[in-house]
Amino acid sequence: MRARVLLVNPNRLRPPVAPLALDYMADVLRARKIEVTLLDLCFEPDPLAAVADTLRRVEPMLVAVTLRNTDDCYLASGQSFLPEFAEVVAAIRRSTSASVVLGGSGYSVSPSSILDALGADHGIAGDGEIPLAMLVEALASGNGLSGVPGLVWREGGEVRQNPPWMGPLESLPTRTRMLLDNRRYFAEGGQGGIETKRGCDRCCIYCADPVGKGRRVRPRSPAQVADEFETLLKQGVDHVHLCDSEFNVPASHALAVCEELTRRGLGERLRWYTYAKPGGFTPDLAGAMRRAGCVGVNFGADSGDDRILAELGRDFRSADLWETAAACREAGIACMYDLLLGGPGETRESIATTIDLLKRISPDRVGVSLGMRIYHGTAVAERLRAEGPMAGNPNLKGAVEDNDGFRAPVFYLSCALGDDAPDYVAGLVGGDRRFFFPTAEAGTEAYNYSNNERLVEAIRRGYRGAYWDILRRLSEGGGAR
Numbered sequence: 001m002r003a004r005v006l007l008v009n010p011n012r013l014r015p016p017v018a019p020l021a022l023d024y025m026a027d028v029l030r031a032r033k034i035e036v037t038l039l040d041l042c043f044e045p046d047p048l049a050a051v052a053d054t055l056r057r058v059e060p061m062l063v064a065v066t067l068r069n070t071d072d073c074y075l076a077s078g079q080s081f082l083p084e085f086a087e088v089v090a091a092i093r094r095s096t097s098a099s100v101v102l103g104g105s106g107y108s109v110s111p112s113s114i115l116d117a118l119g120a121d122h123g124i125a126g127d128g129e130i131p132l133a134m135l136v137e138a139l140a141s142g143n144g145l146s147g148v149p150g151l152v153w154r155e156g157g158e159v160r161q162n163p164p165w166m167g168p169l170e171s172l173p174t175r176t177r178m179l180l181d182n183r184r185y186f187a188e189g190g191q192g193g194i195e196t197k198r199g200c201d202r203c204c205i206y207c208a209d210p211v212g213k214g215r216r217v218r219p220r221s222p223a224q225v226a227d228e229f230e231t232l233l234k235q236g237v238d239h240v241h242l243c244d245s246e247f248n249v250p251a252s253h254a255l256a257v258c259e260e261l262t263r264r265g266l267g268e269r270l271r272w273y274t275y276a277k278p279g280g281f282t283p284d285l286a287g288a289m290r291r292a293g294c295v296g297v298n299f300g301a302d303s304g305d306d307r308i309l310a311e312l313g314r315d316f317r318s319a320d321l322w323e324t325a326a327a328c329r330e331a332g333i334a335c336m337y338d339l340l341l342g343g344p345g346e347t348r349e350s351i352a353t354t355i356d357l358l359k360r361i362s363p364d365r366v367g368v369s370l371g372m373r374i375y376h377g378t379a380v381a382e383r384l385r386a387e388g389p390m391a392g393n394p395n396l397k398g399a400v401e402d403n404d405g406f407r408a409p410v411f412y413l414s415c416a417l418g419d420d421a422p423d424y425v426a427g428l429v430g431g432d433r434r435f436f437f438p439t440a441e442a443g444t445e446a447y448n449y450s451n452n453e454r455l456v457e458a459i460r461r462g463y464r465g466a467y468w469d470i471l472r473r474l475s476e477g478g479g480a481r
Contacts, residue, residue, distance in 0.1 A: 113405025126164025
């Protein structure tokens with residue numbers, strides 16, 4: 001019998017974000033003569049009924065479920081998606097005896113804990129393309145599974161995990177982007193997605209990207225990146241967000257990608273956005289990005305206080321924020337600075353320094369997150385474990401009981417800020433419309449993209465691009481495109 005895999009996307013948030021991993025994995029599976037079927041629950045009115053109906057028609061050897069995010073990473077709401085995902089896995093179990101495997105960037109951050117919570121047979125932590133194909137082949141041949149990279153499985157009453165696959169991305173098959181309905185995701189979600197590389201070698205104490213994607217940067221060739229842009233353009237997707245942790249790490253690769261996009265004339269046919277590091281963002285790089293079609297950059301600024309930046313493990317300082325904003329203005333690129341307030345060492349004085357600095361720098365928008373989400377495998381998580389039980393730590397908020405793997409949302413909010421920290425920050429922001437921060441008037445939609453009805457309606461009306469930029473244009477009365 002020919003090996004068959006059912007790929008499942010359980011993410012139903014609005015605006016919808018295409019599960020990029022499934023598109024990428026399908027190309028590898030098909031290259032290895034493995035049959036692929038998609039069950040995308042994002043657009044299903046009754047997801048559990050869709051699971052049962054699909055598994056009546058399809059008899060897979062393996063059901064692979066991707067978990068892009070396990071929660072909304074937002075202290076004000078603290079919404080975990082795991083209960084909904086558990087319902088999907090249970091529905092799969094009721095309808096088939098096929099093995100169920102979990103994967104995805106959200107899963108990879110706390111793989112053992114989430115495997116237990118959702119009751120799947122296996123998991124794949126880290127890169128999923130090659131390991132999933134190897135798992136299917138091992139199941140089909142009856143060979144042992146222990147040689148599958150990144151595999152997470154139970155043995156002898158314990159959960160075991162193999163080292164992840166860390167091979168070169170350039171060796172993977174051409175990305176055809178033919179599995180998903182990318183045109184519909186663009187129509188209802190406002191943007192497409194592409195990665196130019198994978199992994200991050202920075203040392204930020206809180207970031208989950210090096211945990212889930214590796215601490216070594218593995219680039220794709222500029223030609224491969226440009227080919228994928230052209231593939232999406234042929235599907236009608238002309239606004240794209242890069243999924244890189246930080247596009248300008250390393251800057252040499254970013255420049256090479258921009259030069260290839262410009263050489264092909266793609267900068268005149270599409271608009272794209274990215275994340276980037278404030279340090280080392282030069283006017284030359286900004287100019288190259290703009291010529292290549294970049295119209296907006298989201299910088300992980302975190303803080304405007306040099307002491308806090310050092311505490312967070314960032315390799316830039318507040319002076320870099322001035323230079324970055326100037327480079328963007330000169331190139332004609334909109335920029336947003338994301339702040340992460342309330343982490344270790346944060347005080348009212350350091351927050352006041354940060355808000356004052358950002359007002360003076362005046363980027364196009366400032367995103368304010370109060371409370372640091374703690375992830376398994378990060379430096380701050382290890383520090384907290386050494387300090388003792390989470391339930392007794394006055395700096396922690398959220399799921400502090402029975403949550404050793406940090407799979408449920410738990411946040412660090414410095415107790416030095418006092419019980420009225422949100423009101424204090426709101427007072428410093430002072431109603432400045434450049435800042436995305438929830439207030440009684442704005443509600444949590446001010447800076448939480450999950451099920452954000454204002455965004456959904458704007459995209460329905462034709463707005464396209466990064467969500468922060470859509471919200472910016474809405475508030476300024478700007479055009480849809």
